[in-house]
Amino acid sequence: MTGAVTKPVMNSDRDERAAASQAAIDARLVVDALANRAAFAALYARYADRLYRYALAHSGSVTAAEDIVSDTMLAAIEGLERFDPDRGAFAGWLFGIASRQVSARRRRQWRFLRVLPRAWEPEPVDDDPLTTIVRGADAARLREHLARLPDRDREIVLLRYGAELTSSEIGEVLGMKSSAVRVRLMRALDRLAGSLGDVR
Amino acid sequence: MTLDNERDIQQRIDPALDAHLRDVIRRPSLSSAQHERILARIGLSAATSATTPASERQSLSRQPDHGNATVGPRLNDETPNQGGFSMIPHARERIRDRNQLFELAAVLTVIIVAALAFAIYRDQQDDAPQQIGAPATATETAAPSPTVSETVTVTETEVIVPTPDTGWVYQNLTAEQARDLAPFPIQVPERLPEGMSGPIISVSKSPVVGTDESVIDVAIVVQVGDSFAREQIEYVQSDAPPSSSPGDDATTIDLAGHPVTKWIAEQDDSRPMIVYSWQIDGVYSIVTAVLSDRLPESRVEAFVSAIFGLEGDANTGDASGDGVHYYEDLTPDEAREILPMALLFAEETPAGFDAPAITAEIADQTDGTESFRSVHAVYPLSDDPTYSLDYVQSNQRPQNPPGGDMSTVELGGRTINKALVSSSGGSTIAIYTWNDRGTFATVMTQLRHNLTIELVESFVAATVATSPERHAVSEPVVSSGIEVTVTDVAYPETLDAAPPEGSYYIVVTGTFVNQTFEDEGIWRYLVDRLLNPMLFDESSWNYTHQSATITPLLADLGLNDTATFELVYTVPTGATDLILTFNPDPTTPDDDVVISIPAP
Numbered sequence: 001m002t003g004a005v006t007k008p009v010m011n012s013d014r015d016e017r018a019a020a021s022q023a024a025i026d027a028r029l030v031v032d033a034l035a036n037r038a039a040f041a042a043l044y045a046r047y048a049d050r051l052y053r054y055a056l057a058h059s060g061s062v063t064a065a066e067d068i069v070s071d072t073m074l075a076a077i078e079g080l081e082r083f084d085p086d087r088g089a090f091a092g093w094l095f096g097i098a099s100r101q102v103s104a105r106r107r108r109q110w111r112f113l114r115v116l117p118r119a120w121e122p123e124p125v126d127d128d129p130l131t132t133i134v135r136g137a138d139a140a141r142l143r144e145h146l147a148r149l150p151d152r153d154r155e156i157v158l159l160r161y162g163a164e165l166t167s168s169e170i171g172e173v174l175g176m177k178s179s180a181v182r183v184r185l186m187r188a189l190d191r192l193a194g195s196l197g198d199v200r
Numbered sequence: 201m202t203l204d205n206e207r208d209i210q211q212r213i214d215p216a217l218d219a220h221l222r223d224v225i226r227r228p229s230l231s232s233a234q235h236e237r238i239l240a241r242i243g244l245s246a247a248t249s250a251t252t253p254a255s256e257r258q259s260l261s262r263q264p265d266h267g268n269a270t271v272g273p274r275l276n277d278e279t280p281n282q283g284g285f286s287m288i289p290h291a292r293e294r295i296r297d298r299n300q301l302f303e304l305a306a307v308l309t310v311i312i313v314a315a316l317a318f319a320i321y322r323d324q325q326d327d328a329p330q331q332i333g334a335p336a337t338a339t340e341t342a343a344p345s346p347t348v349s350e351t352v353t354v355t356e357t358e359v360i361v362p363t364p365d366t367g368w369v370y371q372n373l374t375a376e377q378a379r380d381l382a383p384f385p386i387q388v389p390e391r392l393p394e395g396m397s398g399p400i401i402s403v404s405k406s407p408v409v410g411t412d413e414s415v416i417d418v419a420i421v422v423q424v425g426d427s428f429a430r431e432q433i434e435y436v437q438s439d440a441p442p443s444s445s446p447g448d449d450a451t452t453i454d455l456a457g458h459p460v461t462k463w464i465a466e467q468d469d470s471r472p473m474i475v476y477s478w479q480i481d482g483v484y485s486i487v488t489a490v491l492s493d494r495l496p497e498s499r500v501e502a503f504v505s506a507i508f509g510l511e512g513d514a515n516t517g518d519a520s521g522d523g524v525h526y527y528e529d530l531t532p533d534e535a536r537e538i539l540p541m542a543l544l545f546a547e548e549t550p551a552g553f554d555a556p557a558i559t560a561e562i563a564d565q566t567d568g569t570e571s572f573r574s575v576h577a578v579y580p581l582s583d584d585p586t587y588s589l590d591y592v593q594s595n596q597r598p599q600n601p602p603g604g605d606m607s608t609v610e611l612g613g614r615t616i617n618k619a620l621v622s623s624s625g626g627s628t629i630a631i632y633t634w635n636d637r638g639t640f641a642t643v644m645t646q647l648r649h650n651l652t653i654e655l656v657e658s659f660v661a662a663t664v665a666t667s668p669e670r671h672a673v674s675e676p677v678v679s680s681g682i683e684v685t686v687t688d689v690a691y692p693e694t695l696d697a698a699p700p701e702g703s704y705y706i707v708v709t710g711t712f713v714n715q716t717f718e719d720e721g722i723w724r725y726l727v728d729r730l731l732n733p734m735l736f737d738e739s740s741w742n743y744t745h746q747s748a749t750i751t752p753l754l755a756d757l758g759l760n761d762t763a764t765f766e767l768v769y770t771v772p773t774g775a776t777d778l779i780l781t782f783n784p785d786p787t788t789p790d791d792d793v794v795i796s797i798p799a800p
Contacts, residue, residue, distance in 0.1 A: 043242050048238065049229040057225045066234050070241040077242060104485050142224050161225040166206060175374045192219045 012133070027088035040077050048073070051098055054162030058102045060143055072098040092172030095163045099155065099173055130181055145195045153188035156181060240691065245551045285767050292432060366507045373401040378418055384439050386418045391525055391571070393502040394684060396433075398422035413441040422503065424495050431495040433503050446477070455501065458508050476504050525561040530575075541595050542639045550662040553579040572596055575694050579659070581651060589645040596640065611657055612664035630662045636667050678724055 026046070032039035055056060055068035075097050076083075083093050146154050152174065159170045168182040174181070201706075210218075230238070370381055375388035381403045400421045405414045416663060420435040426564075450463035460478045474497055477485040489500045527538055533544040535558055549555050556577035574594040581587040611619045619631040630653055631644040643660050645651050651738040 038244060041239075044239070044242075044244065048235065050231045052234075053225060054230055066230070066238060068236040069230070073238065074242045157221070158225070159223045163310070167209065175376065177380075184213055185209065188211055189217060192221075193214050196217070196220070196574050 023085075023089040023091075027085040030080060030085070030090060033077070034080055037077065040073075040080070042078075044073055047094055050163050051094070054095065054098060054158055055102060057143070057146075057158045057162040066186070068098060068101050073100050075101070088172040089169055091163075091165060094167040095159060095165060095169070097146045097157070098163070142196070145192055148195065149188055149191060153184055153191070156193070157183050157188050160185060208564075216272075229289070347787075370403045375399075375401065381787075383416060385481065386437050387502065387507050388420060389422070389435075391488065391506060391507045392422055393499065393506055395424045396424050396499075399435075418490055419754050424499060431490065433487060433489040433493055433495070433500055435485065435503075435507065436522055437483055437485050439483065441479075441484050446475070455505050455508060460504060474500055476500070477773050480589075510588060530558040530560055531643045532558065534558075535575045535654075539575060539594075542636055543575060544636050544639070544641065544667055545577070545595055546662045549579070550659040552582055552650070553659065554582050554585060556591070558727075577725055581649065584649055586647045587651055589643065589647075589651065589656060590661075591663070592644075593639050593640045594642075595650075609657065612661035612667075614664055615662065616660055631658050632656070634664060636664070 026043065029039065029043045029046075031044060042180075051069045051072055052065050055065035055072075056062065059065050059068065076094055079097070084089060122170065146157065149157065155174065156170055158163045159173060160167075165173070167178040167185065170176070170181045170185075171178040176184075213568055261288075285781070363756065373381070378401045379386055392398065398421060402419050404417050404574065406417070414740050417437050418437040420437075422433050422435075424431045424433065446463040446590070447465065450461050452459050454458065454462050455476075458480075460476050460479060462474065462476050465475060465793055471489045474489055478485050481644065485507075487500065487504050489495055489503075491497060491500070512755045527535075530538070534544075536543050538560055539562070545556075556579045558575060558577045559576045561577070562573075570597065574592060574596075577591040577593075579589045579591060581589070583732065606617070608615050609632075610616070613723070614634065617633045619633075621629045621631060628647045629644060630647055631642065633642045635641070641657065641663075643663070647653060647656070721789050
């Protein structure tokens with residue numbers, strides 16, 4: 001990536017300047033972490049929850065999501081020297097690792113997932129009981145509908161909503177042009193909208 | 201649809217769906233306990249995280265409200281730091297320097313490969329009236345060889361901006377990127393034969409001097425062998441017809457239902473280069489490889505077959521385009537043929553079950569690592585086929601079951617891992633796992649109807665009893681006052697990948713017994729030597745040392761009276777007996793311990 005600092009977040013209310021700033025901050029933190037491993041904690045703080053949401057949406061398992069976060073962070077720490085800010089934003093690089101972790105894990109455990117789906121239901125979050133039940137049902141239903149999407153479309157949706165990546169960053173993760181990401185995202189969302197019906 | 205930027209997307213998305221997705225997907229966050237666990241796993245303390253200056257954490261999570269001048273230099277600015285983040289340029293230079301080395305190496309490799317290819321083709325042109333179609337091919341009518349502009353230049357992005365005069369090359373492409381660039385349909389072998397890595401894909405455009413025309417070549421290189429001895433196969437697809445005709449020895453063979461012309465050309469060093477060529481729908485394809493012991497003709501042919509394998513064999517297709525291949529309605533023998541891995545099926549369907557429905561999956565890895573392979577057999581219960589047992593064999597270790605009662609059980613003459621997991625619906629799921637010659641096997645089912653634990657265990661016993669795996673136990677060997685017993689020769693539980701083709705893993709476990717290890721120095725020496733594979737006489741057995749572990753570890757050393765060790769080897773088929781020779785006590789150099797292990 002030459003001369004471009006990509007937008008690190010998807011929110012349309014964040015402008016280009018802020019996005020560039022986020023990527024620049026990441027790059028500085030990477031340098032700090034290269035000099036002092038403990039400084040990686042700042043990058044961890046910035047991305048742990050986003051990674052967790054992305055992993056949880058993929059796996060549906062709190063335990064698996066936690067493992068994916070730790071595996072990804074560990075791989076990032078150990079491979080930090082290979083990160084090249086000229087080739088893309090840290091967020092894209094990090095979620096590229098996460099995507100591979102998810103993929104490898106899914107392949108290892110997909111049989112378990114099929115046979116033991118109930119074991120991977122997400123833990124309830126802090127809410128009143130009614131909201132918890134509704135959210136749990138929503139999450140289960142959404143995951144069911146996401147599962148019907150083609151793999152790549154599902155990955156794009158989760159990278160956008162779970163990882164909060166821009167289409168450029170998603171493109172970096174998946175090796176696609178950002179324009180292609182946007183088109184596929186819209187198609188995927190159209191399909192989701194059709195299949196989810198009035199759930200929203 | 202117009203989707204030029206993020207704002208277009210945001211305007212197009214159904215607000216209700218957008219809100220729903222945000223609400224459901226974005227809501228969870230890690231708890232404090234989870235943070236602590238993760239930080240501990242990655243070697244950062246929670247305290248470290250917590251001590252990140254609050255001011256910095258704030259600034260990291262908040263959108264800065266200042267102008268460009270204070271944001272700091274962009275990563276590629278060559279201007280001095282303007283006061284924002286002074287370390288960024290240094291980081292960039294440091295990281296870029298390193299990457300430029302890799303890029304330079306990669307580009308040099310490409311140039312060398314291209315030069316070799318040109319040399320080979322040129323040689324052939326000398327021998328034959330025409331040249332094999334190749335990158336930067338000239339026109340067919342070129343009596344004096346037309347010159348083609350050199351095409352390779354380098355930029356940081358590895359993508360060369362096309363110019364009409366110089367042509368261009370795109371390197372290190374994904375299949376999708378290559379398809380976008382090529383003006384004709386291309387084939388990219390997504391499932392490579394075992395032992396091949398890649399593909400490395402590039403697309404080049406070479407203008408034909410004196411004309412407005414250009415030749416587009418898609419070059420795909422796959423590598424064969426390990427990192428120390430690697431051969432490669434080159435596969436070029438072009439929209440220009442090859443200007444060559446095959447030599448006199450050319451034959452037409454049928455590969456995966458396609459007529460392919462094959463011939464042998466000789467290189468300067470007399471090594472034979474095999475060439476396959478064919479044409480489909482106006483796209484000309486040539487595969488070339490220099491033959492060697494590591495890359496015989498059969499391997500190249502397997503690669504060509506893999507190319508054609510993509511073209512619609514219903515049972516090998518990659519329907520989803522994600523590199524995953526499914527096979528259905530297999531017999532056990534068909535599964536063995538498709539997947540080069542040890543597979544166990546009872547010769548007769550185990551009592552209580554009907555014949556299984558067998559499917560297989562091969563998932564290619566884009567990072568060049570070994571593909572994931574899995575065979576799934578579903579055995580219906582004889583008296584009610586609506587209930588069934590799942591039996592999965594894979595070359596990768598499955599995740600541990602999510603909790604439950606873990607134990608081991610002796611079945612079919614071997615130790616099997618067993619887990620009983622309670623589902624949230626109240627039923628119990630039985631899971632049995634073992635490793636057979638590098639294949640990870642899992643049997644699992646819900647215990648319901650007549651699917652009792654006894655029936656499931658009889659299934660497991662009947663299945664594992666068919667394994668050719670053997671256990672050998674040596675006689676105790678006593679030397680230097682230390683008794684060493686090789687307690688088992690088995691296939692490892694500790695490795696996550698199947699052994700290379702033509703070999704298998706074994707684990708040798710041993711125990712030091714009846715020792716007080718009062719002399720810590722000797723014990724330390726012993727541990728150190730055990731962890732050093734040079735300790736053993738490897739001459740009698742052509743094996744490869746994989747790993748060694750010893751319990752307790754040196755770091756946890758206590759003066760225990762029993763210690764065990766585990767050594768893992770890759771063993772080629774047909775190996776002879778293994779003789780382990782070592783001397784555990786430096787004070788008695790002539791007093792070796794010799795352990796003989798019969799070859800499997």
